[in-house]
Amino acid sequence: MKEADGKPKTKHIGLPIGSIVKRALFITIGAIITGYGLEAILIPNQMIDGGVTGLSMILSHITPINLSVFLVLLNLPFFFLGYKQIGKTFAISMLYGIIALSVATSLMHSVEPVVDDHLLAVVFGGLTLGIGVGLTMRNGGVLDGTETLAILIEKKLPFSVGEVIMFINVIIFACAAFVYGLENALFSMLTYYIAFRTIDIVVKGMEDMKAMYIISDHSDALADAIxxxxxxxxxxLHAEGAYSGEDKRVIMAVFTRLEETKMKDIIRDIDENAFIISTDVAEVRGGRFKKRDIH
Structure with missing residues (x-):
């Protein structure tokens, strides 16, 4: 079957049932953890999260309407936006995550606060939100539509996704200063920062990957040592110097951040003049990427 432009139409292959069940399970767990952080830690201490969730918390504070209602209503436009801009699978995962979070906050609305100290609330609130949201994101779900809006704005305006999210959150935390007071708004910003860093760890894993490109006249010795x-x-990798015209062999190696120091020691021992390019790697899959036992 062909499309209007004459190109063959690619058949969409759905996710296996096992993958769908696994994704739904972890999104549910992430939503429950996040809901607990909101209802048992942040809300009793008059702190908020960033994004649509933070705006929902402000509106539920100044109106008699439950937080769970605002979570669904305010995120619905981003569900349709995500469906149009990113795809059906993403949109369904997002909708499921938002509904799961809404149900979790509704069921935990009367839960007893676990901390009544602002500093403890900042630390444990941020960690709880970070673990919950990170677990959801790692399994393809979304609990807040802010990033979907940021992706769309990025296409229209000369701003990155991070800059758009930061601008949105500045406005939300400014509103929080009027509703909860400046001190609580500042505590909320600290909570958001801790949550943001925790999400990064949960999504990427404890052992961030690094890739290194090494150009050396002792490539064989370096490869054996590594x-x-x-x-x-x-x-x-085979390369050619633009100025000298010489053929060069470039060594590419992928390893964990914990192994970076030892990698540099190996290079220094064999060739102090080696040219090195080091970069972060978001994900490594497949191939033969497996650490061999060393003695």
């Missing part, structure tokens, strides 16, 4: 002393395999 394999023997670090237990990592390497790949040779």
């Amino acid at each position: 394999n023997d002393r670090l237990g990592r395999g390497v790949t040779f």
Whole structure:
């Protein structure tokens, strides 16, 4: 079957049932953890989260309407936006996550506060939200529509997703200063920062990956040393110097951040003049990326 432009139409392959169940399970767990953080830690201490969730918390504070209602109503436009801009699977996962969070906050509305100290609320509130939201994001779900809006704005205006989210949150925390007071708004900002950093750890994992490109006249010795002393395999890339015209072999190696210091020691021992480019890696899958035992 072909599309209007004559190109063959690609058949969409849905997710296996096992993957769907796993995704739904972890999104549910993430929503429950996040809901507990909101109802048992932040709300009793008059603090808010960022994004649509934070705006929902402000509106539920100044009106008799329950937080769970605002979570669904304010995120619905972003569900349709996500469906149009990103796709059906993302939109369904987002809608499920938002509904799960709404139900969780509704069921936990009368739960007893676990801390009544603002500093403890900042730390444990941020950690709880970060773990819940991070677990959801890691499994393809979303609990807040702010990022969907940011992606759309990024396409229309010369701002990054991070800059758009920061601008939105500045407005929301400014509103919180009028509703809860400046001190509580500042505590909310600290909570959001801790949650943001925790999300990063949960989504990426404790061992961030690094990639290193090494240009050296001792490429064979370096490759052997990396394999023997670090237990990592390497790949040779062929390159040519633009100025000299010489053929060069570039070593590419991927390893964890914890192994970075040892990698640099290996390079220094063999070739102090090696040219090195190091970069962060978001994800590594497939192939033969497995650490070999070293002795």
